[in-house]
Amino acid sequence: MADIHRTRTIAAGIGDIWGVLADFGSINSWAENVDHSCILFSGPDEGPVGTARRVQVKRDTIVERITEFDPPHVLAYDIEGLG
Template sequence: VLSEFEVISSWAPNVEHSCFLTEETSGVGTTRRVQVGRSALIETVIAWEEPHTLSYSLKGLPPVVRSVTNTWRLEPTEDGTKVRLITDIDAGPRPPQKLIARIVGRRLGAASDEMLSGLVAHLGRRGQRP
């Protein structure tokens, strides 16, 4: 499902719409636009190691955030797959910037939880296990 980069809106309840912005539909450099509420984010793949890792940068967050990267890691287990979503946030080195990173991290963490729950529900509807 993660390798179907453009269909995130079909399983992530917080993503209203998604579409490609590049001719590439897989691999490093693939870019999509996602609509999350009133925000439009641009996500560009920076690592694609199918079927284990998908990592992409996010643009379109407030300018106080220097960079954000989401990395999905899939690890086989005896009864399915363990899915981890790791978000790295850089808002700068100074204490006020680190505070901003923590605040943004909480909001992105809630969004990540919603995406993970949506992924589990989507896989359940398809008769698959995460």
């Protein structure tokens, strides 16, 4: 398994950015290449860790599952279906 880390600088407050990123099922509202996204299921006890979303990009579908969630600084997830 490969580890990918991406860092970006965005001219907005951390609360504004976190509000967008933490809305895990709505990546299609801000990621231009994503055609559709939805939550498949929530983590244990409705917590964020373990929550999975399906992401559709053209004919490709991937599943992303939250592995670490520490507001407002860390949102980490695994990606299944690349290849």
